[in-house]
Amino acid sequence: MAPFGLMTAGASWLAKSFSVFSCTSTLARCSSVLSATYITPVKYLSSQASGPPKKPENGYLRFVLQQRPDITRHFPGIKPAEIIRKVAGQWRMLTPEQKKPFDEAAQRAREQFKVDQQRYQALLTTEQFQQETQKKKQRLAKRRSTIRKRELNTLGKPKRNRTPVNIFVSEHYxxxxxxxxxxxxxxxxxxxxxxxxxxxxxxTQLAQDDKIRYNNEIRSWEEHMVEIGRPDLVREKILPTKRKSAAKAQTIKKGTKKVIDTVKKATASKTVRSK
Known part of the structure; x- marks a missing residue:
């Protein structure tokens, strides 16, 4: 009976092994199907999935992308700002002929971008087109705001006064x-x-003192802006008279220049006729 028992036990073990193996292989096939179906991103032909075409880089940025790996390899641990500084120096040393391939590649990319942009906009519905237009306006407004803030910082515009809560938070942060x-x-x-x-x-008292500081500094700064010919940066409520007079002076200056140019052209035409 022992051999028969061993044979029965061996047969049952083989059956269990076969069932486990078959289940494992089945699970593997199922997982491969699931991964292929749900993990792999599906490429749709609609504009919603692909999104708008990306604006191409100019010649200089193409040169930066090409030279950055070499500089990183030769200078391990170098900071990104230093990489840009080195690449900018290399770009300035290039001759127009050496820059030409990068500029030509950028020009071809811009032409292809126009084609892709027209194709993308043709696929949009009216609602999607309006949304894209609104996003473009928002990006443009944000860019202009950033440029203006940088300009004001460069011109040394005073910082606004702080509120009592701001002062409390900064002291106890x-x-x-x-x-x-x-x-x-x-x-x-x-x-x-x-x-x-x-x-x-x-x-509250510190905030009031800071407000007095800001009012004094902003008045002096705006007076200086009017003196250097930037009345567009002056608030209308603070210096309306000086701003209007500066704008009027610029208008008179432009009109005088036009008159002078007209007189010069008339004189030149008379001289030519007399000859």
Whole structure:
């Protein structure tokens, strides 16, 4: 009976092994099908999936993308700003003939971009086209705002005055509760709300002093802007007379220049006729 029992046990073990193997292979096939169906991104032909075409790089940026790996390989651990500085120096040393391949590639990419942009817009519905137009306006407004802020910082525009809450938060931010900046700010606002009027009085006085500082600095700065010919940066409520007079002076200057140019052209034409 022992051999028969061993044979029975062996047969049952083989059956179990075969069933496990078949189940494993089945699961593998199922997982491969699932991965192929759900993990692999599906490429749709609609504009919603592909999105608008990306604006191509100019010749200089193409040169940067080409030279960046070489500089990173030769200078391990170099900072991105230093990489751009080195590549910019190399670009300035190139002759027009050496820059020509990059500029020509950029020109071809721009022409292809126009074709792709027209094709993409043709696939959009009226609602999608309006959404794209609105997004474009928002990006343009944001870009203009950033440029204006940089210009004002370069011209040294004074920083706006702070409120009592701003002063309180800046002084107690280091010991505020919370791990994230949002949590710290929330805890500081709660602490400010539970403070008494007497405790808030010192921050109110500091805010009033800071407001006086800002008003004095902004007036001096705006007067300087009018003097250097930038009345467009002056607030109408603060210096309306000086701003209008500066704008009027610029208009008179432009009109005088036009008159002078007209007189020069008339004189030149008379000289030619007399000859």
């Amino acid at each position: 280091a010991e505020a509760r919370g791990l994230t900046p949002q949590d710290k700010l929330k805890s500081l606002v709660q602490d400010w709300r539970i403070r008494s009027l007497h405790q808030k009085q010192i921050y």
